[in-house]
Amino acid sequence: MRTNLLKLFVFFFIFLASLQSLFANNDKPRDRFVVVLDAGHGGKDPGNMGNGFKEKDIALNIILKIGKALEKQEGIEVIYTRDSDIFIPLDKRAQIANEADADLFVSVHCNSHNSQAYGTETFVLGLHKTEENFEVAKKENSVIFLEEDYEVTYGGFNPNSPESYIGMALMQEEYLNQSILLADFVQKNFTNELKRKNRGVKQAGFVVLKMAVMPSVLIETGFLTNNHEGPYLNSTGGQNKMAAAIVEAINKYANTINLSNLESIGSTSSSNTTPQSQIYEGITFKIQLAAGSKRLETKAYNFKGLQNVERAREEGMYKYYYGATSDYIKINKLHNEAKQNGYPSSYIVAFKEGSKITVNEALKSKVN
Secondary structure, eight states: OHHHHHHHHHHHHHHHHHHHHHTOOOOOOOOSEEEEEEEOOBTTBOOOOGGGOOHHHHHHHHHHHHHHHHHTSTTEEEEESOSSSOOOOHHHHHHHHHHTTOSEEEEEEEEOOSSOOOOEEEEEESOOOSHHHHHHHHHHHGGGGGSTTHHHHTTTOOTTOGGGGTTGGGGGGGGHHHHHHHHHHHHHHHHHTTOOOEEEEEEEOOHHHHTOOSOEEEEEEEETTSTTHHHHHHSHHHHHHHHHHHHHHHHHHHHHHTOHHHHGGGGSOOOTTSOSOOBBTTEEEEEEEEEESOOOOOOGGGTTTOOSEEEEEETTEEEEEEEEESBHHHHHHHHHHHHHTTOTTOEEEEEETTEEEOHHHHHTSOBO
């Protein structure tokens, strides 16, 4: 009975934390882009030991190189879940990111297989559609067995049970498009710049992604068990290149989602060189303010004074959108307005012919 009450308390706490994130009444403007960097495994958890290499050490080296590069950039704040060889529980890693109100959570790992499989893949949270993705998630989630009272902490979650993953995708559904956008940038850099084999952007049920309430990705930088890829990842040169590719992807993501250069247009005086509009044919941009299971009336008093909010039922959740325009300049001004009215976690989404697409895809469309 006591165990059941503890489980109920944990789920209730996570639920409240999620609601607070979605409907936070935080009027402070964001002047920094906060990135939480997570080196997989650590301490008593070495990760996989393919070819005698240690995943925990390689992941930490890559993360520290990413952080060092990002820390040199103005406007970016870097937070590490670990910066040394220590063991950090999965829920604590997500807690660090949530308490920092981070804009991104990036977790770095190395893969393994009982064959000579090779290549990179980047995961976002979702239901694994293949047995292979399920096996990757099981390996990364099995670290919870090293934690005390893991059954209470994770509400009876069993990494080896497919049933435990049902419903997990809804926890991060609000951030799925943004997570996929970053994952796509990562994979393209690995493929085009480093010439690594592209195993794609995939979905699977990773606990560390489930509990982080922000856009999040888990990067598998390659297979330590591969006789060529293992030594590459264990080398200083290989780690430098992987880190640089991830840094570039984070910067591309920040420029697309944060859009600081365009958002400043609304607060600066216009000049002959500043575009007054940027129309994308067939595209509708909107601001997603919040998402959840609760059906709210789209009245201004429910949305901190914002008028003309839309409600849509999508995949079992209610989503609330503000603004609807094909003008990219205008949507950024509306995004500023939403953030100033208490929605700092709101973000831009795009639709084409009624279907949601990534902002990155939308920006590749024809401009009128």
